[in-house]
Amino acid sequence: MLRSERERRQELERALEQERIASEELRRTGLQGISHLLLAATIKDRTTGTHLQRVRRYVEAIAERLGLQSALVEEFGYSSVMHDVGKIHTPDHILQSEHHLSDAEFSVIKQHCIDGEKMLGTARFFETARAIAREHHERWDGKGYPDGKKGEEISLAARIVSIADVFDALTSKRPYKEAWSAEAGLKAIEAGAGERFDPELVAGFVALAREGVLERISSEVAASSDDEQLGSSAK
Structure with a gap:
């Protein structure tokens, strides 16, 4: 006996609802996984x-400027926050080193890209995160690592993260350096356009800086961090 049009429609609606529930569960589980991995990374490196x-906020600002859909x-x-998750496997004495890294130590550092991709498994939810983890040290001119990809061979997400990550690293205090000014960091990003970075993305990033967006993000993250420290002290 042929099913009625109404029955077929109801069956389709049930299937779509099941897919929606499954997708939401996958997203929830994936975000929980991110939280656990980030906690481990933060414990290992206090600057993380x-x-x-900041990197996440910078990445979202660049992506919004490109007109990408909100999702x-x-x-x-x-x-983006998973870009350095592979550093969980990097020895502390290298991560916290205050001297210029030797070639051997730098080879160990470079391994975090491959380790990060592997740690993120094969789940569809982490597809973009895997690309970012592996590719965020690739360069527009093909001289990066680990695969020597160039131009648009590098995923858009990784090209965006590369700019945000380098800018924040330059303008933050690290064991081996003092923080650069935002202006000096921005000039370094501009100087890397067409070589290290996608020139179109650099132009958008510079525009965000001129509009005060980057400064606002930095201030908001700092204020949030201060509030968390005060809350912890009060306990």
Whole structure:
């Protein structure tokens, strides 16, 4: 006996609802996984927490400026915080080194890109995060690592994260350097356009800086961090 049109429609609606529930569960589970991995990374490297917050906000700002759909902006944002997750396997004496790294030590550092991709498994939810983890040290001119990809061979998400990550690293205090001024960091990003970075993305990033967006993000992350420290002290 042939099913009625109404029955077929109801069956389709049930299937779509089941797919929606499954997708939401996958997203929830994936975000929980991100939280656990980030906690491990933050414990290992005390500078990681605020760095990741700023990078995420910078990435979302660049993606929004490109006119990407809000769902993709969000995906690039939460995926960006996984870019250095592979450093969980990097020895502390290298991560916290205050001297110039030897060739051997730098080879160990470079391994975090491959380790990060592997750690993120094969789940569809982490597809963008895997690309970012592996490719965020690739260069527009093909002289990066680990694969020597160039130009648009590098995923858009990783090209965006590369700019945000380098800018924040330059303008933050690290064991081996003092923080650069925002203006000096921005000039370094501009100087890398067409060589290290996608020139179109650099232009957008510079525009965000001129509009005061980057300064606002940095201030908001700093204020949030201060509030968390005060809350912890009060306990």
